[in-house]
Amino acid sequence: MKARAAVAWEPKKPLVIEEIEVEGPEEGEVLLKVVATGVCHTDAFTLSGDDPEGAFPCVLGHEGGGIVEKVGEGVSSLAPGDKVVTLFSPQCRECVHCVDPRTNLCMAIRAEQNLGHLPDGTTRLSRDGEDIRHFMGTSTFAEYTVMPEIALAKINPEAPLDHACLFACGLSTGLGAAMYTAKVEPGTTCAVFGAGMVGLGAVAGARLMGAERIICVDLSEDRLELAKGQGATDLKVADENTVQWILDETGGMGADYTFEATGLVKVMEQAVEATRMAWGLCTVAGVAGKGETLDIVPRLLITGRRVAGSSFGGVKGRDQVPELVDRWMAGDIDIDPFISHELSLEEVNRGFELMEAQDGIRSVIRF
Ligand SMILES: NC(=O)c1ccc[n+]([C@@H]2O[C@H](COP(=O)([O-])OP(=O)(O)OC[C@H]3O[C@@H](n4cnc5c(N)ncnc54)[C@H](O)[C@@H]3O)[C@@H](O)[C@H]2O)c1
Ligand SMILES: [Zn+2]
Ligand SMILES: [Zn+2]
Numbered sequence: 001m002k003a004r005a006a007v008a009w010e011p012k013k014p015l016v017i018e019e020i021e022v023e024g025p026e027e028g029e030v031l032l033k034v035v036a037t038g039v040c041h042t043d044a045f046t047l048s049g050d051d052p053e054g055a056f057p058c059v060l061g062h063e064g065g066g067i068v069e070k071v072g073e074g075v076s077s078l079a080p081g082d083k084v085v086t087l088f089s090p091q092c093r094e095c096v097h098c099v100d101p102r103t104n105l106c107m108a109i110r111a112e113q114n115l116g117h118l119p120d121g122t123t124r125l126s127r128d129g130e131d132i133r134h135f136m137g138t139s140t141f142a143e144y145t146v147m148p149e150i151a152l153a154k155i156n157p158e159a160p161l162d163h164a165c166l167f168a169c170g171l172s173t174g175l176g177a178a179m180y181t182a183k184v185e186p187g188t189t190c191a192v193f194g195a196g197m198v199g200l201g202a203v204a205g206a207r208l209m210g211a212e213r214i215i216c217v218d219l220s221e222d223r224l225e226l227a228k229g230q231g232a233t234d235l236k237v238a239d240e241n242t243v244q245w246i247l248d249e250t251g252g253m254g255a256d257y258t259f260e261a262t263g264l265v266k267v268m269e270q271a272v273e274a275t276r277m278a279w280g281l282c283t284v285a286g287v288a289g290k291g292e293t294l295d296i297v298p299r300l301l302i303t304g305r306r307v308a309g310s311s312f313g314g315v316k317g318r319d320q321v322p323e324l325v326d327r328w329m330a331g332d333i334d335i336d337p338f339i340s341h342e343l344s345l346e347e348v349n350r351g352f353e354l355m356e357a358q359d360g361i362r363s364v365i366r367f
Helices: 041-047 110-114 161-168 170-181 197-208 221-229 242-249 265-273 298-302 317-329 345-356
Strands: 002-008 016-022 029-038 063-071 083-086 125-127 130-132 144-148 152-154 189-193 213-218 234-237 257-260 281-284 306-309 339-343 362-366
Touching: 002 345, 016 144, 016 345, 029 083, 029 161, 041 345, 063 144, 063 161, 083 161, 152 317, 161 170, 161 317, 161 339, 161 362, 170 197, 170 257, 170 281, 170 317, 189 197, 189 265, 197 213, 197 221, 197 257, 213 221, 213 242, 221 234, 234 242, 242 265, 257 265, 265 281, 339 345, 345 362
Parallel strands: 189 213, 189 257, 213 234, 257 281, 281 306, 339 362
Antiparallel strands: 002 016, 016 125, 029 063, 029 144, 029 362, 063 083, 083 152, 125 130
8 A cells, every 4th residue: 555654764863754565464474554643862862873783775763652553464453443552672471581571682583673674574565666664663744554463452442542652662661661670669769860751751750650759860951841741759950969969859869779871971970879888779771872881880789770671661561551541541641731842743853853852752743
């Protein structure tokens, strides 16, 4: 079938709206009518050419919400008409990691997904006979896309997709970092570094888990105000004394849980240093630049601090994204303040500009 899509023909060039050919779905795949999609830093990172795994031409976009249009052979968990959120982090429910409660890192389709292919090693997207790669197994900057069944979370049919799409990436990553990776205990003190989509999600997740104090640190006062709306109790404009300030605020001990959501290794170091001795846990959610390393004084670890990484917030997508969406529908999570701009597909490049300018938290494209 024909569909309009924003194609990234090469790095560093604006996306071009094209009419592309979408084939399939083949066995185990689903044809998805995309209803809304967020524009995220990871799309910009790959478009910048700095992503060593970026393959062009491709259709970017990975924060999608849509409706199942058609299912391929063998697809049993989804049917036409189902509302779904896309998962760049799939859940096959069968691999060694999926059956273990300690991780969400499904092993089923990683290799081909990283190459821009569907699991069988081919693509369903093309234009004038030229193959176009998939991106993160999702490619949501298109009216229609084809995805593996295991990379779609079926959500509440009442959930508006132009909001629910945020659960496809940053929001679930932040919520999950607090809820599933750190498993914040009630009555504790948390410190969140960064108040973008991920950090704000971590603030909300810490609140849902019953944290007593939630310190949020960012360079932007506007973003700190948003953190307050999500439940932050203490706000700190970042400066060279951030760590000392947190220590002073916590009787010299540091926070029970810290969360890093900036992608800056210097801030990751601060997050480790601001963690409480004896049992403090630092959860790193930010993605650092290629080749960068994190320096930690080993004494901080010997004296009981721990460091954990969190990919997609440790969220097992097909099981837990629907649960998070239900909590939002129940009024436990307020996501309206995160949607700063609504754009059409034709305005996708403006979405990148707004993100670059840090204008708002998320632009959402509606089809
Ligand atoms: N682990 C995952 O699966 C996953 C998923 C999505 C995004 N990410 C990563 O999470 C990070 C955050 O994503 P985002 O969308 O929220 O980004 P963002 O750019 O919107 O937010 C980052 C925030 O950090 C703040 N900041 C910058 N320097 C700071 C400092 N010194 N101290 C405190 N705050 C500072 C910025 O002002 C900004 O508000 C990125 O690195 C992104 O790549 C990871
Ligand atoms: Zn993203
Ligand atoms: Zn798996």
